[in-house]
Amino acid sequence: MATGSRHPLCAALVRSAGQPVAAIQVEEHPGLGLRAIVDGVEVRLGSRLWCDVTAPPGAPGESELWLTRAGQSPSRFGFRDQLRTDAAGTIAALKARGLMVEILSGDRPESVDLVARTLGVLSAAASVQPQDKVARLQALAAAGHKVLMVGDGLNDAPALALAHVSISPAGAADISQAAADLLFRGERLAGVLEAIQVAHTARRRVLENFVMAIGYNMIAVPVAMAGLLTPLIAALAMSGSSIVVVLNALRVARTGKARL
Numbered sequence: 001m002a003t004g005s006r007h008p009l010c011a012a013l014v015r016s017a018g019q020p021v022a023a024i025q026v027e028e029h030p031g032l033g034l035r036a037i038v039d040g041v042e043v044r045l046g047s048r049l050w051c052d053v054t055a056p057p058g059a060p061g062e063s064e065l066w067l068t069r070a071g072q073s074p075s076r077f078g079f080r081d082q083l084r085t086d087a088a089g090t091i092a093a094l095k096a097r098g099l100m101v102e103i104l105s106g107d108r109p110e111s112v113d114l115v116a117r118t119l120g121v122l123s124a125a126a127s128v129q130p131q132d133k134v135a136r137l138q139a140l141a142a143a144g145h146k147v148l149m150v151g152d153g154l155n156d157a158p159a160l161a162l163a164h165v166s167i168s169p170a171g172a173a174d175i176s177q178a179a180a181d182l183l184f185r186g187e188r189l190a191g192v193l194e195a196i197q198v199a200h201t202a203r204r205r206v207l208e209n210f211v212m213a214i215g216y217n218m219i220a221v222p223v224a225m226a227g228l229l230t231p232l233i234a235a236l237a238m239s240g241s242s243i244v245v246v247l248n249a250l251r252v253a254r255t256g257k258a259r260l
Contacts, residue, residue, distance in 0.1 A: 045067050
């Protein structure tokens with residue numbers, strides 16, 4: 001069943017299973033889990049809510065998947081999150097820029113709280129459904145904020161599409177990649193910082209080009225109207241101004257990781 005989902009927990013389950021055989025008639029319900037018919041019997045894989053499990057919680061800080069099948073006791077799979085190597089540094093750099101960082105996760109509160117404490121994130125919400133993420137982004141937008149959403153799961157797609165700007169890793173679910181504005185490659189989160197740096201640099205270059213273009217026209221147009229320029233000189237001056245603007249815009253390409 002897990003082969004039918006791009007969710008990180010399902011991917012981890014598939015890796016640990018070796019060579020699983022895909023089930024038939026697998027349905028994915030965002031924010032809840034998977035449903036399949038195996039030998040005419042309904043099987044569910046997902047959250048304890050989706051699987052209707054009332055067992056005690058697992059170890060603190062663990063994420064979990066439950067497997068239920070009619071006539072059998074439920075099975076629990078426990079997972080521990082392994083943070084990306086530069087996650088803490090990325091969060092610190094974002095906060096140093098004056099950005100407010102929040103975590104919206106469908107995982108258990110214990111797991112989310114542990115990650116939030118490790119990363120120094122003060123605002124974290126757990127057991128969040130896709131519609132709840134959308135509602136949070138709408139509330140932030142109504143308050144005048146412009147939200148950058150970073151997500152990789154099927155449950156993140158609606159929020160990614162709604163955010164002012166959205167980013168997904170290249171290994172994200174297909175629907176999340178389609179909903180995101182940008183993709184970054186690799187296992188590091190440095191791509192998020194680089195995207196922000198490039199965006200700020202590009203904006204500065206655009207404003208600089210506007211200033212140069214306006215300044216050039218304020219000088220050149222009156223001179224041309226006074227008949228002090230020959231057509232050849234005017235053509236060369238216009239071409240020269242275009243070249244200067246293009247060269248200034250190309251400076252964005254020099255924005256690299258060393259400047260983050």
